[in-house]
Amino acid sequence: MMRIEPRQPSRVVNVAVPVLAALVSLLLAAIPLALAGADVLAAFRLMWSGVFGSPFAFTETLTRATPLILTGLAAALAFRAKLWNIGGEGQLYLGALAAVALGSGAISAPPAVMIPLVLLAGAAAGAAGMAVPAFLKVRFGADEVVTTLLLNFVILLFVQMMLEGPLQDPMGMGWPQSAPVIEKATLPQLMDRMRVHAGLLIGLGLAVLFHILLTRTTWGMKMRAVGENAPAARHAGIPVTRTLMGAALISGGLAGLAGVGEVAGLKGYLTADLSPGYGYAGIVVAMLARLSPLGTVASALFIAAVFVGADSMSRAIGVSSYLADLVVAIALLCVLIGGFVSRYRIVRVRTGEAP
Amino acid sequence: MMEILDILANPNFWSASIRIATPLIFGVLGALLCERAGVLNLGIEGIFVAGAMAGWMAVWLGLGLWGGIAVAALTGAGFGLIHAILTVPLGLSQHVSGLGVTLLATSLSYFTYRTALPDVSTPPRIVPFRALDIPLLSDIPFLGPALFQQTALSWLALAAVALVWWVLARTPLGLAIRAVGDNPDAVDAQGLSVYGLRIGAVMAGSALMAIGGSFLTMAAFDAFFFGMVNGRGWICIALVIFASWRPWKALAGALLFGAFDAFQVRLQTEYGNAVPGQIFLMAPYILSIIALVVAARRADYPRALLTPWFKGQR
Numbered sequence: 024m025m026r027i028e029p030r031q032p033s034r035v036v037n038v039a040v041p042v043l044a045a046l047v048s049l050l051l052a053a054i055p056l057a058l059a060g061a062d063v064l065a066a067f068r069l070m071w072s073g074v075f076g077s078p079f080a081f082t083e084t085l086t087r088a089t090p091l092i093l094t095g096l097a098a099a100l101a102f103r104a105k106l107w108n109i110g111g112e113g114q115l116y117l118g119a120l121a122a123v124a125l126g127s128g129a130i131s132a133p134p135a136v137m138i139p140l141v142l143l144a145g146a147a148a149g150a151a152g153m154a155v156p157a158f159l160k161v162r163f164g165a166d167e168v169v170t171t172l173l174l175n176f177v178i179l180l181f182v183q184m185m186l187e188g189p190l191q192d193p194m195g196m197g198w199p200q201s202a203p204v205i206e207k208a209t210l211p212q213l214m215d216r217m218r219v220h221a222g223l224l225i226g227l228g229l230a231v232l233f234h235i236l237l238t239r240t241t242w243g244m245k246m247r248a249v250g251e252n253a254p255a256a257r258h259a260g261i262p263v264t265r266t267l268m269g270a271a272l273i274s275g276g277l278a279g280l281a282g283v284g285e286v287a288g289l290k291g292y293l294t295a296d297l298s299p300g301y302g303y304a305g306i307v308v309a310m311l312a313r314l315s316p317l318g319t320v321a322s323a324l325f326i327a328a329v330f331v332g333a334d335s336m337s338r339a340i341g342v343s344s345y346l347a348d349l350v351v352a353i354a355l356l357c358v359l360i361g362g363f364v365s366r367y368r369i370v371r372v373r374t375g376e377a378p
Numbered sequence: 379m380m381e382i383l384d385i386l387a388n389p390n391f392w393s394a395s396i397r398i399a400t401p402l403i404f405g406v407l408g409a410l411l412c413e414r415a416g417v418l419n420l421g422i423e424g425i426f427v428a429g430a431m432a433g434w435m436a437v438w439l440g441l442g443l444w445g446g447i448a449v450a451a452l453t454g455a456g457f458g459l460i461h462a463i464l465t466v467p468l469g470l471s472q473h474v475s476g477l478g479v480t481l482l483a484t485s486l487s488y489f490t491y492r493t494a495l496p497d498v499s500t501p502p503r504i505v506p507f508r509a510l511d512i513p514l515l516s517d518i519p520f521l522g523p524a525l526f527q528q529t530a531l532s533w534l535a536l537a538a539v540a541l542v543w544w545v546l547a548r549t550p551l552g553l554a555i556r557a558v559g560d561n562p563d564a565v566d567a568q569g570l571s572v573y574g575l576r577i578g579a580v581m582a583g584s585a586l587m588a589i590g591g592s593f594l595t596m597a598a599f600d601a602f603f604f605g606m607v608n609g610r611g612w613i614c615i616a617l618v619i620f621a622s623w624r625p626w627k628a629l630a631g632a633l634l635f636g637a638f639d640a641f642q643v644r645l646q647t648e649y650g651n652a653v654p655g656q657i658f659l660m661a662p663y664i665l666s667i668i669a670l671v672v673a674a675r676r677a678d679y680p681r682a683l684l685t686p687w688f689k690g691q692r
Contacts, residue, residue, distance in 0.1 A: 055486075059493045107473055165667070165674040166619070168420065168473060172612040173663045184656035303481070310474060343492035348485035355478040356464070363468045 032365040040361035041311045041318070045325050048354035055349060061342045073335025074328045080335070082217040086289065087327035088320075089219070090115070090298070092226035093281035094305025095312060095319040096233060097149075101274035103237070103314050105250045106157065106267055110171030111278040112302025113178035114152040118145035118279025119286045120182055123190060123201040123293045126208035126286075137208045142225070142283055149279015150272040152178060157271030161264045175302070183295045192292065201286075201293040210288035222284030226320070229277065233316040246270060278302060299330075300348075307355045313362070326351055385644045392524035394643070396532055397598060399636030401426070403535040404590030405614035406621060406628040407542050408454075408583040414546065414623055415579035416559035416682040420476025421461045422587050423611030424483030425454050429588025431487035434595035434602045435494065437504045446596055447531075447589060454588020455581040457483050462580040466573050469686025480611070491602060501601035507531055529597045531589075536629070538586060543625035555579050559680035562687040572687055587611070609663060616666040620673045623680065631669070638665055 032040075053063045074084055094111045101108035108114075121144040126137070156170040183199060185191075192202040210221040237243035248256040249266045257263045281301060286293050308326055312318030333347035385391050405422060412419040419425075433450030437443055457479050464475040495502065507529035515526040546552035558565045558575045566572050590610075595602050617635065621627035639662050646658040 055489055055493075059489075109477065159667075159671055159674075163671045163674050164677070165671045169612060169616045169619075169670055170667050173609065173616065173667050176609045176663045177660045177667075180656040180660045184654045187656075188654060303477075306474075306477060307481070341496065343489050343496075345485050345489040345492055348481065349489050352478060352481035352485050355474070355481060356460075359464060359470050359474055359478060360468070363470055 028368055028370050029366060030368050036365040037313060040365050041313060041322065041358050044354055044357035044361045045311065045322075047357045048350050049329075051353050052346060052350045055346060056342060059342050061340055066336050066340060066342060069336040069339050070329075070332030073332040079217060080331065082214060082219045084324065084327045084331045085219045085223055086217075087331055088323040089222045089226055089284055089288070090281040090301040091304055091308050091323035091326055092223075092230060092320055093277050093284065094301050095308030095323050096226070096229060096305075096316055097274045097277035097281070098305045098309035099312060099314040099316060099319055100233060100246075100277070101153075101270055102309055103250045104246050104267055104270035105253070106160075106270050106274070107168045108153055108156075108171055108271065108274045108278075109168055109306065110153060110156065110174050110178075110275075110302070111281075111305045112298060112300065113171070113175040114149035114275045114278035115282040115285070115298055115302050116178050116182045117148040117152040118282030119293050119297055120185060120190070120282070121145045121148035121279070122208075122283040122286050123204060126204045127190075127192075127202040127292070128205055131205065131207060134207045137205075138210065138287075141204075141208045141287055142280060145279045145283030146276035147279070149282065150276040152279070153271045153275025154268070157268055161267060179295065182293070186293065186295060190293070199295060203292045204287050208287055209291070210284065218289060220284065220288030222280075222288040225280065225284065226323075229280075230316045230320050237316060242269075278305070281305075304351060307351050310355055311358050313358075326354075329354075381645075381648050385641060385648075389520055389522075389524035391640055391644060392637075393527060394640040395633065395637040396525070396528055397636070398639045399632040400528075400532045400535050401590040401593040401598070401610060402614055402617065402632040402635060403539060403629055404586050404593065405611060406617045406632050407535075407538055407625060408586030408590065409614050409618045410621070410623055410625065410628055411542060411546075411555075411583035411586065412458075412580045413618060413683055414559045414680055415555050415576045415583075416562065416680055416685065416687075417462070417465055417576055417580050418472045418476060418615075418684055419458070419461055419479075419580060419583060419587075420473060420615070421457055421479030421483060421584065422476075422614055423607060423609070424480030424487075425457050425584050425587040426591035426594075426607040426611045427487045428453050428457060428483040429591030430595040430606060431491055431591075431602050432588070433592030434504060435491070437596060438502060443505075443507055443596060447592055450588045450592035451585040454591075455585040457588075458581040458584025459577070461584070462577040465686070466576045466580070469688060472684055488604060491604075501603060503600045504596070506595075506600040507597040531593050531597050534589075539625050539629045542586075546625065556680075559682050562682055566687075566689070572689070587614075590614075613662065613666045616670040619677050620669040622673070622676075622678060635662070635665070635669075638662070 056063045056066050074080055094115060097111050122141050125144050126141045156167045156174060159165040159170055160167045186199040186201060190201045192200055213219045245261050245266050248261055249263050253263050285297055304326055308319055308322045311322035329350050330347045333344050337344035409419055409422055429450040432453040433446040436449035437446040461475055461479045464470045465472045509527045509529055512526050516522045546556060554565060554570055554575055558572055562572045594606055617631045621631045642658045642661045646655060
């Protein structure tokens with residue numbers, strides 16, 4: 024007879040599980056690679072050089088990691104309060120929309136005013152995007168998983184509508200894209216001739232900030248209490264609804280910032296294909312980080328490296344770059360299973376013995 | 379006003395409603411079966427994609443239309459098994475596992491499609507299911523073209539509703555499935571396998587979802603496109619709550635939704651110049667959210683939904 028028993032995961036296990044999950048997901052990628060008829064070792068070598076082969080390649084990974092840190096933080100904070108915000112993708116687009124609405128010529132001010140303004144507007148738009156499903160949850164009990172997922176589609180259509188209407192670039196020859204973000208609202212580049220921009224510093228700073236807030240303040244304690252056992256938290260006098268709404272606004276705001284970074288730091292204008300699923304990948308980032316804000320940075324770098332590596336491998340040997348999405352999905356399932364291994368142990372019970 | 383009456387008086391509108399509802403009927407039924415057994419299956423969106431891709435590819439490789447349906451169902455059951463293993467014996471988060479299955483099924487389908495067809499610009503077509511002419515019924519004026527000129531899959535969907543209702547409401551197996559979603563301890567006390575029932579229900583439900591997906595590539599269209607599922611799975615999850623986990627209400631909900639969607643498409647051709655097209659395209663998603671909000675208050679969730687159960691542990 025075998026029996027499953029809960030246990031307290033140790034610190035080492037907490038780090039080892041996500042690292043192992045990441046490695047296993049990469050190893051499992053060998054199967055689809057082999058089935059696609061590719062030379063597996065060459066493919067892995069190409070992925071490696073695509074990420075670490077040159078300074079430019081590595082900064083590309085940092086550039087890709089920037090939105091993932093923010094959407095990962097967005098998911099991690101919401102999930103901590105057991106608020107299933109799956110709407111990071113939509114909130115990212117709302118942030119980007121707000122950034123171009125203000126930042127592509129509507130107003131003009133020195134960068135010291137303009138950049139914070141655009142960042143705040145984007146965060147506010149993302150927060151507003153999450154406020155709706157959070158309100159529907161606390162007021163009507165509508166499941167936020169479904170509402171946030173459905174709102175992603177509504178928001179993307181809204182963005183398309185704006186890009187074919189009021190926000191369309193008059194000089195864009197009819198393409199559904201916004202006017203470019205003006206110089207004064209553009210996030211500064213971190214290095215010459217590299218695409219990595221100040222959004223990365225914002226992401227890193229916020230990861231540290233939320234690490235401190237979660238571990239060192241009563242707010243963090245409330246978040247944890249609400250997430251672990253809402254009825255008990257309510258009984259203990261914690262304002263559960265307000266804590267949930269707070270988590271929702273912060274989560275949406277972080278995803279909104281990811282959108283600001285993409286338009287004001289990287290692309291320079293908004294199109295409806297701005298994000299290749301950064302909102303959804305943020306969920307994987309958060310789970311790989313085991314909902315830790317600092318861990319989010321590491322897992323965002325891993326996921327970004329997978330995307331950058333797979334892209335460059337795909338260009339070289341023609342294997343579909345959907346391989347990256349596959350690795351990301353497998354990593355999520357692996358870390359989930361790893362969580363089981365770390366939280367439970369299987370003990371052998373001799374038959375006849377009292378359990 | 380006259381335009382609206384014109385739309386309703388056109389049999390094409392009613393037949394389109396049923397056509398749009400068909401994949402949703404399969405999807406809602408599948409999600410309902412999983413949830414009745416106590417397992418939320420957010421893998422649905424990806425299982426739709428996998429069903430659409432696998433079914434289409436089987437036909438494209440020469441397996442025949444019904445062979446394609448069988449392949450789609452098996453593919454769905456396979457992804458269902460992954461979700462079931464993670465959430466039932468391992469008792470892991472049903473939310474995260476479901477999203478993981480959606481990401482896995484979607485990316486695996488896209489990867490497989492791209493690997494099999496590396497450089498096609500126009501997706502290859504198959505000969506899809508044709509509308510069946512039912513003798514006599516199809517010839518009734520108005521009602522014939524409105525209701526009785528559907529593909530075999532729409533009839534299969536109707537049969538699936540009846541079957542799922544009959545199994546759940548009238549058989550000992552259905553009683554056990556419902557009990558395992560409400561009170562697994564009681565099922566265990568009866569000497570039945572909680573794990574077996576839950577895994578079976580999730581696999582069967584996922585197979586239904588995948589058949590719903592295959593309708594898209596094998597009846598509604600004749601090719602596979604990226605992004606063609608477009609949230610239909612999530613809409614089904616909302617519709618299950620709207621239908622309070624009852625098969626006939628699920629059918630009614632899906633048909634209502636289909637009618638609304640067909641209506642907005644026709645309004646769009648009528649008023650498309652005055653109003654941006656995106657407003658109409660948003661409607662189905664907003665409608666689903668409204669349906670969810672309306673239903674949420676009186677929703678009577680299966681009591682053990684989302685709650686893992688471990689053998690020998692109370």
